[in-house]
Amino acid sequence: MTSIPERVNQTGDRGVCGGSLIDPQWVVTAGHCVDSALVTPDGTVRIGSEHRNSGGTVRRIAQVVTHPGYALQSESVPFNRNDVALLKLDRPVAEKPIRLASRPGEPGTPTRLLGFGTTVDTYDFTKARFPERLQELDVRRGAESECGPGYAGRTRLCTVSPRREAMACIGDSGGPQIRRGPGWQWELIGVTSGPGAARAACAGGPGLYSSVPAYADWIRATIRSNRGGN
Structure with a gap:
């Protein structure tokens, strides 16, 4: 797990996004977490700590590569498209990267979400409270029909919480959805993108995650083509 501190452009409030270390020098996060129209990252990433502001390893961001098809949600399309980006760190880290899953699992597959998102159910940054x-x-893969019409698909995973009034929220964006893979090892299946249906609050419905298996070829090709100097 990684945390990416940033500032919200519209309000000036301090915020945070999540990410996952997938290579000693690369982190995957959401495209909207590095969208300059929305936020200004402070230029660092904290890797491998259970605390938002301490511990782990801190590296500077040397390069940002957003998926070429990324598009922010709009009135006509109410979800983010191709919502994935890669951050190259200025130096490799010693922490162990998580494996990319080859498949997201069938609907009903148990998964887990991680993040430093607000513990107050709100989309208003002025009211958000980010935990340290x-x-x-613990959640599960949802069927496409459990998200809003058109929200989920091959590249967007519907996710459902068995706990009432519990789901990822602002500050969790970019963070991991993981599941147990071969050898009972955790592997990355999703990147937190946004709500899985039209609703007023985070906890009122399903979540939507960019499918890591769907973007694995782009991720690997991007890392290969950007090896070498910073």
């Missing part, structure tokens, strides 16, 4: 300690939530 990493939060976890």
